[in-house]
Each structure stands twice: as structure tokens, then as C-alpha cells.
Amino acid sequence: xxxxxxxxxxxxxxxxxxxxxxxxxxxxxxxxxxxxxxxxxxxxxxxxxxxxxxxxxxxxxxxxxxxxxxxxxxxxxxxxxxxxxxxxxxxxxxxxxxxxxxxxxxxxxxxxxxxxxxxxxxxxxxxxxxxxxxxxxxxxxxxxxxxxxxxxxxxxxxxxxxxxxxxxxxxxxxxxxxx
Amino acid sequence: xxxxxxxxxxxxxxxxxxxxxxxxxxxxxxxxxxxxxxxxxxxxxxxxxxxxxxxxxxxxxxxxxxxxxxxxxxxxxxxxxxxxxxxxxxxxxxxxxxxxxxxxxxxxxxxxxxxxxxxxxxxxxxxxxxxxxxxxxxxxxxxxxxxxxxxxxxxxxxxxxxxxxxxxxxx
Numbered sequence: 249x250x251x252x253x254x255x256x257x258x259x260x261x262x263x264x265x266x267x268x269x270x271x272x273x274x275x276x277x278x279x280x281x282x283x284x285x286x287x288x289x290x291x292x293x294x295x296x297x298x299x300x301x302x303x304x305x306x307x308x309x310x311x312x313x314x315x316x317x318x319x320x321x322x323x324x325x326x327x328x329x330x331x332x333x334x335x336x337x338x339x340x341x342x343x344x345x346x347x348x349x350x351x352x353x354x355x356x357x358x359x360x361x362x363x364x365x366x367x368x369x370x371x372x373x374x375x376x377x378x379x380x381x382x383x384x385x386x387x388x389x390x391x392x393x394x395x396x397x398x399x400x401x402x403x404x405x406x407x408x409x410x411x412x413x414x415x416x417x418x419x420x421x422x423x424x425x426x427x
Numbered sequence: 428x429x430x431x432x433x434x435x436x437x438x439x440x441x442x443x444x445x446x447x448x449x450x451x452x453x454x455x456x457x458x459x460x461x462x463x464x465x466x467x468x469x470x471x472x473x474x475x476x477x478x479x480x481x482x483x484x485x486x487x488x489x490x491x492x493x494x495x496x497x498x499x500x501x502x503x504x505x506x507x508x509x510x511x512x513x514x515x516x517x518x519x520x521x522x523x524x525x526x527x528x529x530x531x532x533x534x535x536x537x538x539x540x541x542x543x544x545x546x547x548x549x550x551x552x553x554x555x556x557x558x559x560x561x562x563x564x565x566x567x568x569x570x571x572x573x574x575x576x577x578x579x580x581x582x583x584x585x586x587x588x589x590x591x592x593x594x595x596x597x598x
Contacts, residue, residue, distance in 0.1 A: 333569055334569050362585065366583075366591075367583065367584070368581070368585055369568065369576070370585065
């Protein structure tokens with residue numbers, strides 16, 4: 249009995265030798281099972297993320313085997329750790345350099361809200377500079393929690409309309425961040 | 428905890444007294460540290476003397492930091508220099524106090540190159556002006572920051588935080 253898990257096919261019409269479904273669903277299926285993250289790990293959450301990538305939790309199972317510290321070909325920006333105000337322009341630049349479509353996961357209390365570092369030097373949540381799709385609470389979150397966050401992102405990716413990134417709502421969202 | 432040995436305090440104090448007289452305001456033993464409070468005008472000369480005198484040889488500036496006591500009228504700010512004599516393993520502290528209306532002090536970068544970054548940090552966090560520093564600009568905070576955050580008049584907490592429940596903080 250093989251343990252290989254294959255992604256479920258989307259709804260569609262099938263017959264002998266053909267299968268018809270909408271382009272949205274086919275593209276969503278492909279995207280959601282090959283999310284390439286860009287880890288922006290600045291502190292302890294980054295260590296937790298290393299555990300997530302290692303053999304025990306193995307994020308590679310979700311099609312995220314390919315990490316790179318470059319905005320090229322990255323779909324998911326994972327911000328893990330305290331973001332100082334001095335780092336905020338760098339984070340924003342990395343986000344802007346990523347090609348559409350892109351998603352953002354904010355891991356841990358610091359990235360999501362500044363955490364315990366309620367001081368003059370720390371950005372009180374990365375949503376002050378870039379839009380965020382999923383917040384993972386915890387200090388630090390266990391790898392299971394991050395896997396849950398990644399699966400939430402997968403759901404969003406799989407169900408996203410192909411036109412969403414061209415919609416006026418999306419333009420309005422980016423305009424709120426001055427992009 | 429052994430009994431505190433004050434021989435170092437008295438030796439250094441006598442040397443400084445004969446050399447600088449009234450510029451030495453006080454000399455006390457804090458635990459195992461001799462602490463000398465000196466006048467700001469003479470601080471640089473005293474450090475130079477301690478460094479170059481053959482008997483003292485305090486040639487290493489371990490650290491320096493700024494003190495801020497808002498309640499001390501006319502003596503709100505201070506600078507603490509911690510010196511180390513490596514051959515004899517002596518350590519002492521030199522403190523100097525001054526008013527918040529005139530937070531300038533002569534630089535010691537000409538004596539200790541390491542003071543360059545230390546003084547930049549003190550300027551960054553407290554706004555102390557070091558006269559004669561070769562490159563006095565912020566070192567840790569953002570260049571756009573328009574205040575000196577470690578001064579006591581500024582709140583410890585970030586005022587951009589919007590999700591705080593005062594009940595959780597006993598307020």
C-alpha cells in the first residue's frame with residue numbers, strides 16, 4: 249500500500265479520455281501545491297521554522313521544498329521574528345520585489361504585533377508596512393501551528409480567482425500601503 | 428563575598444588629588460569598584476593622566492555609558508567611564524555630571540579609539556554632544572529618528588501600539 253498522497257482533483261466533468269474544469273481551479277491546484285516560500289527569519293521564530301523545514305516536520309511534503317532568500321520565483325513571504333523599524337523598509341522592499349501573485353504569512357507574536365517588544369525601536373506588527381494574509385499566533389508557534397498557517401494559505405491560494413490581483417479592491421488594498 | 432579592599436581607591440585618589448585637586452569631587456568604594464566623581468571640564472585630562480601615568484596605566488576603556496537622573500537639579504546627566512589597567516588587573520570608574528541645558532563634554536576619542544562608537548551610541552540614545560568627535564552621528568537607531576529615546580522623559584512603550592488592554596498591565 250503506497251503512502252503517496254496525491255492532491256484531489258477539482259470539480260469538473262469527466263468522460264472517457266477527457267476531463268474539463270475551469271482554468272481558475274486548475275491553476276489554483278497547481279499553485280497551492282507548489283508554494284515556494286521566502287523565509288524572512290529575523291529571530292527565534294526563524295529557529296522554529298528551521299525545525300519546520302527539517303526532516304521531522306518536513307514542509308517539503310506540502311510542495312514547499314524550494315526555499316530561497318530571494319524574491320525571485322517566491323510566492324509566499326514568511327516573516328518570522330521581530331521586525332525593527334530600521335528593518336521595515338528592507339522588508340517592504342523584499343515584498344515589492346516579489347512577483348504577483350504573492351502571499352504573506354506572519355509568524356509569531358513579534359511579526360504580528362510587536363510582541364513583548366513594545367519599544368521605540370520595534371515595528372508594532374508588519375501589517376503597518378505590508379498586507380498580511382495569515383497570522384500565526386504564538387511565542388514561538390510550534391511547527392504544527394505554522395503548518396496549519398501554511399495550509400490556510402494553501403486554501404486561499406487554491407480558491408483565489410485569477411482576476412483577484414487585477415481587481416480594484418486589490419489595487420485599493422495596495423494603495424493603502426502606498427504601493 | 429570577601430571584605431572590600433580599599434587600597435586601590437586610596438592610592439588612585441591620592442594621585443588624582445595631588446594632580447588635580449578640586450576637580451576630584453568625591454571618591455567612594457561601590458562594592459569592589461572605586462568610583463571617582465570628577466568635574467566635566469577636567470574629565471578628559473584626568474583620563475589622559477590615568478592612561479599615561481606610569482603608575483596607573485589605565486590604558487583600556489572597558490565601557491562608557493550615560494546616566495540620567497531627571498530629579499537631580501542641574502546635574503541631570505552624567506557620563507560614566509570604566510577603565511581597566513590590564514597589567515595589574517585594576518578597574519575603576521570615573522563619573523562626571525552636568526546639566527540638561529548643556530549636554531556637551533569633550534570627546535575622549537583621541538585617547539581611546541574605541542570611544543568613537545561608544546560616544547556615537549551615547550549621542551544616539553541620550554543626545555550628549557561630544558565636542559571634537561570625528562563623526563558624531565547615530566549608530567543604532569534610524570537616521571530619521573528625531574529624538575533620543577533613552578532619555579527618561581520619553582515613554583518606555585511604543586505609542587503606535589493600538590491593541591493594548593490596560594487591565595492586563597494593572598493600570
